[in-house]
Amino acid sequence: xxxxxxxxxxxxxxxxxxxxxxxxxxxxxxxxxxxxxxxxxxxxxxxxxxxxxxxxxxxxxxxxxxxxxxxxxxxxxxxxxxxxxxxxxxxxxxxxxxxxxxxxxxxxxxxxxxxxxxxxxxxxxxxxxxxxxxxxxxxxxxxxxxxxxxxxxxxxxxxxxxxxxxxxxxxxxxxxxxxxxxxxxxxxxxxxxxxxxxxxxxxxxxxxxxxxxxxxxxxxxxxxxxxxxxxxxxxxxxxxxxxxxxxxxxxxxxxxxxxxxxxxxxxxxxxxxxxxxxxxxxxxxxxxxxxxxxxxxxxxxxxxxxxxxxxxxxxxxxxxxxxxxxxxxxxxxxxxxxxxxxxxxxxxxxxxxxxxxxxxxxxxxxxxxxxxxxxxxxxxxxxxxxxxxxxxxxxxxxxxxxxxxxxxxxxxxxxxxxxxxxxxxxxxxx
Amino acid sequence: xxxxxxxxxxxxxxxxxxxxxxxxxxxxxxxxxxxxxxxxxxxxxxxxxxxxxxxxxxxxxxxxxxxxxxxxxxxxxxxxxxxxxxxxxxxxxx
Numbered sequence: 001x002x003x004x005x006x007x008x009x010x011x012x013x014x015x016x017x018x019x020x021x022x023x024x025x026x027x028x029x030x031x032x033x034x035x036x037x038x039x040x041x042x043x044x045x046x047x048x049x050x051x052x053x054x055x056x057x058x059x060x061x062x063x064x065x066x067x068x069x070x071x072x073x074x075x076x077x078x079x080x081x082x083x084x085x086x087x088x089x090x091x092x093x094x095x096x097x098x099x100x101x102x103x104x105x106x107x108x109x110x111x112x113x114x115x116x117x118x119x120x121x122x123x124x125x126x127x128x129x130x131x132x133x134x135x136x137x138x139x140x141x142x143x144x145x146x147x148x149x150x151x152x153x154x155x156x157x158x159x160x161x162x163x164x165x166x167x168x169x170x171x172x173x174x175x176x177x178x179x180x181x182x183x184x185x186x187x188x189x190x191x192x193x194x195x196x197x198x199x200x201x202x203x204x205x206x207x208x209x210x211x212x213x214x215x216x217x218x219x220x221x222x223x224x225x226x227x228x229x230x231x232x233x234x235x236x237x238x239x240x241x242x243x244x245x246x247x248x249x250x251x252x253x254x255x256x257x258x259x260x261x262x263x264x265x266x267x268x269x270x271x272x273x274x275x276x277x278x279x280x281x282x283x284x285x286x287x288x289x290x291x292x293x294x295x296x297x298x299x300x301x302x303x304x305x306x307x308x309x310x311x312x313x314x315x316x317x318x319x320x321x322x323x324x325x326x327x328x329x330x331x332x333x334x335x336x337x338x339x340x341x342x343x344x345x346x347x348x349x350x351x352x353x354x355x356x357x358x359x360x361x362x363x364x365x366x367x368x369x370x371x372x373x374x375x376x377x378x379x380x381x382x383x384x385x386x387x388x389x390x391x392x393x394x395x396x397x398x399x400x401x402x403x404x405x406x407x408x409x410x411x412x413x414x415x416x417x418x419x420x421x422x423x424x425x426x427x428x429x430x
Numbered sequence: 431x432x433x434x435x436x437x438x439x440x441x442x443x444x445x446x447x448x449x450x451x452x453x454x455x456x457x458x459x460x461x462x463x464x465x466x467x468x469x470x471x472x473x474x475x476x477x478x479x480x481x482x483x484x485x486x487x488x489x490x491x492x493x494x495x496x497x498x499x500x501x502x503x504x505x506x507x508x509x510x511x512x513x514x515x516x517x518x519x520x521x522x523x524x
Contacts, residue, residue: 035512037446041520042495106524127516145515162497175501182498184475186439187523231523240502243473250475250498251436258433274523275439277475277496 005029005152007330008143009122010130010165012039013106014316015300016158017113018057018323019330024121026331031150032114032122033143035129039114042160043106044278046183046224046235048208050101050317053355057324058116060097065112067102068228069206070095073199076311077262079213079223083384084262095205103206103226103233104316105187130159133168139294139340140169153339154330156297158323161279163289163302171298172289177240179283179304181221184250185235186258188270192230198266199227210313213380215257219246220376223257224313225266232267234258237280237313239371250277280315281306284367285360291351292344297326307359309366309430310375318356325350369429374414374422382412436477440492447491448517453510454478454490454499460507461486469502494519 007023009016012034020032036042048071054061062070072094077086094100118124134142134149142151157165161180166172190198199207208226215223221238236254243250257263280301281287287304291297299305300319307314329347333339351357386408390401399407409419461468462484470479476492479499486507495518500510512518 035515036518037516037520040524042518043524044521045524107521108523110524129512129515131511162500174506177501180501182473182475182496240473240498244467244469244502247472249472249477251439251477255433272434272439272442274443274521275436276443276519276521276524277494277498279496279498279501 005031005150006334007031007154007156008033008150008152009156009158010143011158011160011302012114012117012124012126013043013110013158013160013300013319014113015319015323016156017110017117018054018320019156019158019299019327020117020122021057021113021120022324022327023330024117026327027121028331028334030122031152032117032124033128033130033145034114034124034126037127038111039124039126040107040110043110044183044185044276045104045106045316046185046233046237046278046280047313047315048101048226049104049109050314052098053317053321053324055098057320062097062099062102066108067104069103069201069204070099071101071103071206071208071226073205073207075207075209077209077211078380078383079211079215079260079262080380080384081214082261083388084211085380085383085387101208103208103228105228130165133165133296140296154295154297154333154344156299156326156330157302158299159302161281161301163298166289166298166302169293169296171291171293171296177244179281179287181237181239181280181282182243182250182277183235183237183280184254184277185233185275186254186272187231187233187274188267189231189273190267190270194269195227195230195232201227204229210311212310213376214260216376217246217248217253217256218373218377219243219248219253220371220373225263231273232270234263234267239282282308282367285364286367288360291348292341294340297329297344297347299323299326305356305360307363307366308370309363310370311430314359318359321354321356322351325354325356363429365425366429369425372422374418378412378414382408382414385411437492440476444520444522445491446517446520448513451514451517452488452490453513453518454488454493455509456486456488457507457509458485460505464505465507467504469504470499470508473498473502
């Protein structure tokens with residue numbers, strides 16, 4: 001292959017396919033290289049697709065895309081081994097176009113977006129693993145796959161959380177365990193009516209749970225559960241450094257979570273359809289690499305673009321936003337004929353101007369906040385103890401809520417100062 | 431639900447096996463000399479790594495390609511790349 005393309009995009013996940021779609025739409029010759037046999041075959045998600053940004057690229061995408069359910073019910077749960085305390089929010093405001101978020105199955109959804117990029121004119125090449133970047137005179141000029149070389153003005157690395165290409169390009173160091181989390185997930189099949197009855201859903205409504213505490217056996221991270229049309233996606237995500245400290249196996253943590261009295265009845269009678277695992281960048285702003293070098297840009301998970309503030313876990317929307325910004329930067333660079341780091345600096349500028357970097361900055365303190373071990377043990381215990389004392393009726397006289405609260409705090413061994421500081425930090429983080 | 435073990439769960443997944451082409455190679459020399467943590471033995475969601483007669487053995491065909499092991503390994507004793515194009519785990523749902 002000695003033909004030269006305008007752009008080579010490595011990885012047909014959401015970031016890569018969004019970039020390919022935008023560039024192909026503008027008439028550029030784009031190759032979208034995917035190591036799996038089809039886009040999405042290596043993708044796994046434990047979250048909700050907040051799809052507003054995608055509708056900028058493909059208006060009313062939900063009419064044609066294989067989305068599962070629109071999420072109009074979000075539940076935040078504190079969990080201990082025997083109890084759970086939830087905040088359950090449901091609104092019809094999220095139930096109509098343009099919707100707020102969707103549950104998706106990535107092997108289907110990414111395949112659809114990859115095919116959209118192909119329809120727009122991108123050349124989708126599945127089943128090819130990119131081994132290395134091709135360099136000439138210090139700048140990146142293409143890729144190497146096996147004994148084939150492929151050249152382009154620019155390479156967009158959309159190769160996911162392991163970010164091997166950004167490391168090879170010298171934009172980031174080896175990823176430290178403190179910057180990443182491991183997620184494990186089961187997809188559990190249930191009849192559609194069962195999903196709808198169990199989760200009190202009408203039509204294509206869907207529920208998403210975020211669960212902290214016992215879900216991860218006290219390891220920093222959290223559990224998740226969301227409803228698909230005829231299945232439930234349920235799993236846990238643990239910060240890798242803390243998982244190593246606790247000496248626990250992801251599979252064992254997941255098993256305990258699935259057996260918890262809150263979760264077990266939700267998946268009862270279901271059939272395991274798929275078990276998967278994936279890394280999640282968790283370092284926020286601090287974990288981000290430099291985004292461009294000569295002839296090269298990084299997008300999506302490879303660029304560390306995720307937000308987790310405890311209430312909402314995001315990544316797919318940031319991936320799509322970064323793919324669009326990278327594509328627009330490549331178009332600007334092509335206009336000037338300058339694909340150097342300087343010429344591509346439009347990408348970080350566009351990202352800064354968009355919700356992507358603005359949200360990364362707004363939630364810059366979130367990773368630090370989420371490292372607080374009290375979130376995963378002491379606070380779930382406190383919340384459920386307090387609830388138990390409020391609801392329990394015994395032959396002993398009841399106390400008012402304030403002394404009950406103070407007693408529960410005292411028993412939890414959390415100092416009032418820590419409680420106040422954590423509360424303040426929590427409010428500031430959100 | 432009767433809970434399954436990791437091998438039974440993996441048996442439900444779809445893989446395209448690249449026979450004879452391991453994508454994970456363990457440098458046991460490094461493991462023996464430097465490693466006390468043995469993080470690979472427990473962090474891997476697919477239970478790929480076991481210790482047999484003092485050697486770390488990767489059952490690479492079961493790999494879910496998440497990369498947890500190579501980030502967790504404190505001694506860079508793993509040569510870990512993605513399987514060749516078209517091979518390895520193939521998520522049908524994701």
